[in-house]
Amino acid sequence: MGEVVLAVDIGGTKTAAALADRHDTLLRTEVATTPAAEGPTAVVATVVALAERLLSGTGLRLSGVGIGAAGVVDAGSGTIVSATDTFADWPGTPLAALVRAGLGAHLITDAPVRVQNDVDAHAAGEYRHGAAAGAASALIVAVGTGVGAGLILGDDAVRGAHHVAGEIAHLPVPGAAHLRCPCGRPGHLEAIGSGIGMHRHFLSLGGDPGITDARGIAAESVAGDPIARRAIGESAAAVGRAIAGAATILDPERIVVTGGVPNIGEDWWRPMRDAFHAEAIDALQSTPILPGTLGDDAPLRGAAASVWRNP
């Protein structure tokens, strides 16, 4: 196999790990439940166990490790700056150092261990190998349980002075004032645009309380429920408006939208695009807005890339 790196995607419910080659091609992948509530030691132990399963019988040592992790991450030091309550004791965790210590002799001497935000890793994957490949700049927006974005200009991921660049979740959007964002403030994009936000909006409109998530709302919309249809449309429009606002500041060559919620299909994409085109000034109207192409491989391929290129 030659040189291999370990790529890791630490999400709130599951952790995926893969061996990848020089071209960020995934050679083998393993998945485990993330023990998020048990604290950093348990999460690191999961990463190490996945690595040992992947390496078992290969005789290989790792040339580096790239990790995408939930939360605000200081990519320079590989430390978690802040995170939601899903991860116990996560803020302040020196994740790169802990993973390095845990992997020990599985690493070659001086192997880099890099950590970045999981959406940034996803963005790097789509930028290098997916829907944004070949573009000089791209804004990649992930809409799922939450909402996040990564911005890449040239070969550089934009992280910001406080490691927050791309946190589109907390842009104020019209139509969300009645909903509270996970950050505690009302009216932010994530409060209406995420899957959870869409569901809360659906309930606020008087939707059937027996429907428990965005997937259920999508099925209800297909079945002809006008409240479900409206909830999807207004949730998607909030995403489109926020992307137009972000595009006005950043002017990316390409915009990629990915994650579970866009899988609803045209009932989501149409109002999202319509809202973008209603808000964006003329010069931005032709900016391509494309679906992601790599799915769950995106954060792993982006994490793998960070080993070689320090995104």
Ligand SMILES: [Zn+2]
């Ligand atoms: Zn917020």
